[in-house]
Amino acid sequence: xxxxxxxxxxxxxxxxxxxxxxxxxxxxxxxxxxxxxxxxxxxxxxxxxxxxxxxxxxxxxxxxxxxxxxxxxxxxxxxxxxxxxxxxxxxxxxxxxxxxxxxxxxxxxxxxxxxxxxxxxxxxxxxxxxxxxxxxxxxxxxxxxxxxxxxxxxxxxxxxxxxxxxxxxxxxxxxxxxxxxxxxxxxxxxxxxxxxxxxxxxxxxxxxxxxxxxxxxxxxxxxxxxxxxxxxxxxxxxxxxxxxxxxxxxxxxxxxxxxxxxxxxxxxxxxxxxxxxxxxxxxxxxxxxxxxxxxxxxxxxxxxxxxxxx
Numbered sequence: 001x002x003x004x005x006x007x008x009x010x011x012x013x014x015x016x017x018x019x020x021x022x023x024x025x026x027x028x029x030x031x032x033x034x035x036x037x038x039x040x041x042x043x044x045x046x047x048x049x050x051x052x053x054x055x056x057x058x059x060x061x062x063x064x065x066x067x068x069x070x071x072x073x074x075x076x077x078x079x080x081x082x083x084x085x086x087x088x089x090x091x092x093x094x095x096x097x098x099x100x101x102x103x104x105x106x107x108x109x110x111x112x113x114x115x116x117x118x119x120x121x122x123x124x125x126x127x128x129x130x131x132x133x134x135x136x137x138x139x140x141x142x143x144x145x146x147x148x149x150x151x152x153x154x155x156x157x158x159x160x161x162x163x164x165x166x167x168x169x170x171x172x173x174x175x176x177x178x179x180x181x182x183x184x185x186x187x188x189x190x191x192x193x194x195x196x197x198x199x200x201x202x203x204x205x206x207x208x209x210x211x212x213x214x215x216x217x218x219x220x221x222x223x224x225x226x227x228x229x230x231x232x233x234x235x236x237x238x239x240x241x242x243x244x245x246x247x248x249x250x251x252x253x254x255x256x257x258x259x260x261x262x263x264x265x266x267x268x269x270x271x272x273x274x275x276x277x278x279x280x281x282x283x284x285x286x287x288x289x290x291x292x293x294x295x296x297x298x299x300x301x302x303x304x305x306x307x308x309x310x
Contacts (some may be wrong), residue, residue: 001016001020002014002015002016002020002021002024002026002027002279003015003016003299003301004026004299004301005283005286005298005299005301006286006290006296006297006298006299007296007297007299008266008270008293008295008296008297009270009295010269010270010273010274010275010276011266011269011270011275011276011277011278012276012277012278013260013263013266013277013278013280013286013289014026014277014278014279014280015279015280015281015283015286015301016279016281017279017281018066018069018258018259018279018281019065019069021258021279022069022070022072022073022258023069027073030073030254030256030277031072031073032072032073032074032075032076033073033075033254034073034074034075034078034254034255034256035075035077035078035079035157035248035249035253035254035255036078036079036080036081036244036245036248036249036253036254036255036256037070037073037074037078037079037080037081037255037256037257037258038081038082038241038244038245038255038256038257038265039081039082039083039257039258039259039265040082040083040236040259040261041063041066041082041084041258041259042259043084043085043087043099056098059098059102060098060101060102060105061105063102063105063106064102064105064106064108064109065109066106066258067105067106067107067109067110067112068109068110070110070258071110071112071152073256074151074152076152076153077151077152077153077155077156077157078151078152078156078157079115079149079150079151079156079157079158079244079248080112080149080150080151081147081148081149081150081244081248082103082106082147082148082150083120083145083146083147083236083240084099084102084103084145084146084147084148085099085145085146086099086142086144086145086146087099088129088132093129093131093132093136093138093139099146103146103148106150107150110152111152112150112151112152113150113151113152113153113154114148114149114150115149115150115151115154115156115158116149116207117146117147117148117149117207118146118147118148118149118207118208118209119144119145119146119147119207119208119209120144120145120146120147120209120211120240121143121144121208121209121210121211122143122144122145122211122212122213123143123210123211123212124212124213124214125141125142125143127141128141128142129142147209147240147244149244149248156248157248157249157250158247158248159247160204160205160247161200161201162246162247163205163243163246163247164200164201164202164203164204164205165202165203165204165205166202166203167202167203168203171203175199205243209239209240209243211237211239211240212237213235213236213237215237219291219292220235220262220267220288220289220291220292221291222291223288223290223291223292224288224291227287227288227291229284229287229288230284230288231262231288232261232262232285232288232289234261235261235262235264236261236264237264238264238267238268241257241264241265241268241269242268242272245265245268245269245272245274246272249274251272251273251274252273252274252275253274253275254274254275254276254277255269255274255275255276255277256276256277256278257276257277257278257279258279259279259280260278260279260280260285260286260289261280261285261289262285262288262289262292263278263280263285263286263289263292264292265278266278266289266292266293267289267292267293270292270293
């Protein structure tokens with residue numbers, strides 16, 4: 001069962017599990033219209049967690065099936081972007097290949113093209129796995145996750161001019177200079193007399209994204225405290241989905257997060273004037289996510305739920 005909980009100017013938040021949502025009549029209107037599916041699913045861990053994660057072959061089958069379901073909703077030049085964390089073999093200082101198998105199964109399930117691999121380097125991540133890093137000291141801190149960009153097409157909608165970074169001081173100096181060392185470099189690249197005379201508005205970013213989720217006084221957290229709601233324990237910093245929404249969509253496009261959590265993706269999409277839809281199975285996370293928006297229109301479902309609690 002899938003239910004609308006609230007709407008904003010650009011988006012809708014749904015309560016329910018993702019499989020039910022994608023098979024429901026309410027979602028038929030989105031088929032072939034989603035320009036970006038951005039999500040961070042439960043990670044493929046080899047140990048059981050409180051939230052009831054699937055393990056091993058069960059996880060691989062479930063994740064591959066998501067690829068099949070998502071393909072129906074993705075536009076022809078749309079993109080799928082997924083964060084997959086690392087996992088370790090239980091009781092062993094060795095890494096699991098489950099995340100890689102999950103990615104391959106997802107790609108092969110519906111013949112997606114792998115466009116590019118990104119690394120999210122989380123500068124605030126605690127030392128883990130603790131047994132091997134801080135106790136036995138035989139491994140170093142695992143501080144990144146992979147973000148995989150894929151699509152139906154080899155050339156999905158994308159424009160790196162939308163995500164340019166600031167030029168370095170050295171590059172700014174080079175742009176203003178008409179005298180620099182042109183010629184052939186050791187790499188065999190040929191640098192001509194005008195290679196660095198054009199200002200393109202910024203530097204092209206790399207596929208390593210550096211960010212930390214350490215903010216402690218955001219409007220979202222203030223809202224949760226004021227309404228006695230437990231915040232989502234694994235919130236993604238805004239600048240990660242913001243990068244991909246800017247890079248892979250334009251205003252008015254539709255962004256879909258099938259594992260909405262605290263709805264960071266919805267907030268970013270709203271601010272960038274993209275339409276968005278979010279599905280989340282935990283009503284408490286949805287209630288907290290309202291704090292990310294200036295104006296929320298509660299649906300009949302939400303009103304009935306409030307009435308039942310009074």
